[in-house]
Amino acid sequence: MSLVAPHPDPAEAATAPARIRFEHVSVDFPTARGPMRVLDDVSFDIRNGEFVSIIGPSGCGKTTLMNIVGGFVQPTQGRVLLDGKPVVGPGPDRGVIFQEYGVFPWLTVRQNIEFGLKLSASKVPAAQREETVTRYMRLMGLSDFASHFPKHLSGGMRQRLAIARAYAVRPQFLLMDEPFGALDAQTRSAMQDLLLEVLQSEGKTVLLITHSVEEAIYLSSRIVVVTARPARIRTIIDVPFGYPRAEAVHEDPRFGELRAHIRDLVMQEYAAQARQAVRMSD
Numbered sequence: 001m002s003l004v005a006p007h008p009d010p011a012e013a014a015t016a017p018a019r020i021r022f023e024h025v026s027v028d029f030p031t032a033r034g035p036m037r038v039l040d041d042v043s044f045d046i047r048n049g050e051f052v053s054i055i056g057p058s059g060c061g062k063t064t065l066m067n068i069v070g071g072f073v074q075p076t077q078g079r080v081l082l083d084g085k086p087v088v089g090p091g092p093d094r095g096v097i098f099q100e101y102g103v104f105p106w107l108t109v110r111q112n113i114e115f116g117l118k119l120s121a122s123k124v125p126a127a128q129r130e131e132t133v134t135r136y137m138r139l140m141g142l143s144d145f146a147s148h149f150p151k152h153l154s155g156g157m158r159q160r161l162a163i164a165r166a167y168a169v170r171p172q173f174l175l176m177d178e179p180f181g182a183l184d185a186q187t188r189s190a191m192q193d194l195l196l197e198v199l200q201s202e203g204k205t206v207l208l209i210t211h212s213v214e215e216a217i218y219l220s221s222r223i224v225v226v227t228a229r230p231a232r233i234r235t236i237i238d239v240p241f242g243y244p245r246a247e248a249v250h251e252d253p254r255f256g257e258l259r260a261h262i263r264d265l266v267m268q269e270y271a272a273q274a275r276q277a278v279r280m281s282d
């Protein structure tokens with residue numbers, strides 16, 4: 001499997017093969033009032049080396065969308081294909097970072113990062129394992145805490161550990177659900193830049209869920225704006241900046257225009273969600 005860095009030119013990405021394909025995906029969850037539709041007829045492709053962010057109102061179905069790719073939730077209708085094959089369950093090809101602290105409390109920092117590398121599918125030799133663990137502890141500012149257990153770390157450190165664990169196994173796909181949401185602004189910005197660096201050196205296909213319009217624009221090659229629940233695709237926006245990307249992109253007038261446009265769309269969906277809530281309470 002060749003590793004491809006994010007495409008510098010969005011037009012080039014447009015011709016790359018689909019790695020993740022949503023085909024008419026709908027999900028209903030059972031509730032006391034009957035089935036609740038959370039995703040409705042979602043179809044789109046994420047191509048090789050693309051970085052796609054999903055943005056939409058809280059509770060609309062974004063995590064569910066990611067969980068289908070992760071193999072944790074089965075669609076009620078439609079399917080998700082990974083390299084042409086339907087997803088049947090989780091796998092080491094997909095590194096998943098959840099909103100809060102996906103770490104094992106009974107393992108130390110070092111052991112947590114080492115965990116995935118020891119799984120037979122990764123087949124990482126011991127010396128290389130050691131080097132990788134040391135590298136990610138350093139990158140995440142965790143070197144002094146190698147023997148600490150997660151309960152002795154701050155919330156932000158635990159999240160950095162979760163991120164280190166996911167990056168260390170070098171998955172082809174990164175599935176990230178608000179990975180930086182609980183971090184302070186400075187750490188969040190450092191983590192965004194580190195992610196861009198990792199992608200530049202290793203190349204991955206990324207699906208990111210975020211509530212931050214700025215984060216989505218700064219990191220992504222495309223942004224999928226979804227509607228209030230049930231989540232449908234409202235629009236898909238090509239981000240007009242190539243990679244490598246630097247902080248200066250925030251100052252580009254197109255950044256501001258895009259931010260205003262996407263904020264407007266998301267606010268419209270929050271308004272639709274509020275109208276739905278009023279109708280349901282009538």
Ligand SMILES: Nc1ncnc2c1ncn2[C@@H]1O[C@H](COP(=O)(O)OP(=O)(O)OP(=O)(O)O)[C@@H](O)[C@H]1O
Pocket residue numbers: 029030038057058059060061062063064065
């Ligand atoms: N396994 C489940 N069973 C029943 N209902 C579920 C399940 N998972 C999620 N839901 C419901 O589906 C809806 C969408 O949830 P989801 O977590 O996908 O939304 P979200 O857009 O990621 O939310 P947020 O932005 O707040 O993280 C919510 O009402 C949630 O309570």
